[in-house]
Amino acid sequence: MSNQYVPPLAINFVWNIADIDVVNPIINAVKNNFARDKDKPFSRGLNIPIFYFSSQNPNEIPQTGPASIAKKNIIFIFTSINTTGREIWKKYIEAFSKSQNIHIVPIAVDRNGLVHAGALTGLNCIRVYDWPTENKDLYAIVSLAHEIYRYGCISIDPADTGKSSSITIFLSHAKAGDTGKLHAEEIKRFIDDTNMNRFFDSTEISPGSQFNQEIEKSVQVSTLVAIESDAYSSRYWCQREILCAKQHNRPIIVVNSLNDYEDRIFPAASNVPCIHVLSDSPISKRDILRILAAAILETVRHFHSMQCLELYREIGWIGSDCDLSARPPEIRQALKVIKSDNLKKICYPEPPIYSDEADWHGHVGIEAYTPLWNASEKDCFARQRIGISISDVQGDGFASNHLHPDLLIRLAQDLARHLLARSATLVYGGDLRPDGFTEFILDEAAILKERIRGELQIIENHLAWPLYVSEPEIVSWRARYSQVMKTKEHEIPADVAAGIPERLFLLPNSPENSYVWSRCLTEMREKSIASSTIRICAGGKLSGYKGKMPGVLEEIVLSLNSQKPIFLMGAFGGVVENVCRVILGKDVPEALTEEWQVSHNASYSDIQAIAKNHGHGCEYTEIIELLQQQNISDLAARCGLSEQEYIQIMDSQFIDECLHLMLKGLKILSLGKP
Missing domain, CATH: 3.40.50.10140 (Toll/interleukin-1 receptor homology (TIR) domain)
Incomplete structure (x- = not known):
């Protein structure tokens, strides 16, 4: 049995930024239906990996092209005057590889997009310009979802013209x-x-x-x-x-x-x-389209869910002693599984149903669970205080980072759900911005508390001075999340406190004030990391931060120096990706040098000068040396994983795989067994 995780299906979108007005509504309509909605984290929607390839300049191409990373890979290429008329784009997309597991679907934005050669020779196009002006969002879902069904869910003859393989x-x-x-x-x-x-x-x-x-x-x-x-x-x-x-x-x-x-x-x-x-x-025609869109989406969800469950069983994530179901189990199904199949377990797709809805399972003698959650694990992380270091990353128009920023939000939501459901305490150092990571994690905790009908460990939200000085906002947050959040307020460090009123909000509008902020943020991070047992890191801004270095980078450095178990999910971009590159022995990224930081952050050289004069500057050379000294076997052992598994978690672009490996390691650390 191989434990290699190769998802059943991956979707890729390729487009020239000059076509964004036409392309963006189509991509958003498809993304909102094929990737789990961050605003509905417990919805039973699709969760197909989606990758994006474009650039910030019409005359520049993405640094790479779509790769074969799944058992079946679909590449939707938006073709137009901007891909046929710009030679660099013409060569880029016509050189794509086609193989048995890579299928290309051209989407013609205009008639000029019909004439591509190379990899697109002879391929029929989805013709956006023929769609009626009204209902374009639904035509997009129906047209693309049907192609995803045909090439992603069933096996078809390459010579098939469409009707015999259609839904x-x-x-x-x-x-x-x-x-x-x-x-x-x-x-x-x-x-x-x-x-x-x-x-x-x-x-x-x-x-x-x-x-x-x-x-x-x-x-x-x-x-x-x-x-x-x-x-x-x-x-x-x-x-x-x-x-x-x-x-x-x-x-x-x-x-x-x-x-x-x-x-x-x-x-x-x-x-x-x-x-x-x-x-x-x-x-109405719109209602007909809504019905067909819902029918095709449910069909794709159904088949893709079963393919995922079969994969999980094949690689050992779930046992062979269970029935697989594309929906949460029903009584008729449970009785059939017990009587005809002589099984007592049913595995169904994430997320788990409410505990109240599942109360009949025990009465008929069935155990129902999802690939990442089993009720028997409820208290298995009760002694763990797990620090979360996740923040957003700057986009580059999908030129080098081909994951949507929403993926980090979904990762944070999934982490919060699975760790809290297993009775871990989450330690998070975050601000109180609307739609920030703090809010997403707390919302997830509030929903989970209602869902499992039980007590949850409190999320500790650590705040540096002066972030908690804005009293009305703090009062509002504490009232809203009183059942799941405990705010830890860290005082201003003594070495910068002189002459600063403690209850006055200090704006970081000068190098001197920014230095005070950096000291306060370091103080908060040192205390929160000292109070946690494990650290999980992903993403992280490389510029535009308030401290003496990128926040996630500082939390990684502090965790490594204290030799705490640290899970580094590098494929989601940002700081953690750069850190993983250094640890894996690759080249030192420019972003982890002082020269790059100075050129990408206004007044950073002035702040660094003040910080170094007080013995608190950021020494990037020392950080690189620290990262290069890390032994992957030691990092893996501290996390309860093998060296190969730790490298997988550093490299994987798939949330399910990262969660499975992280949960496996945490179970070993907490219980001494996988």
């Missing part, structure tokens, strides 16, 4: 009444003008065929769209179609189009996505 939509509807039948007819007509397939009703069953067999045969290969009208749940065949889809583990969505009242929702028509549309006829 099949089963339109389940009541024949009685008007709403269900009329909506289904409109959706059918729309689908017939696309390269999708559909099953509509009994008129499509050949004479002499067994009615029930043909219906069930069609359901077994389809995504079922249940058009829930007033009569739907009371109809026998509607119930049969739902039950058949559940029995064969098919994707399902419910379209709520009630006109008035339904006396009983059919229980099996639950635990699936639901979209509401008006009962008025004819159904």
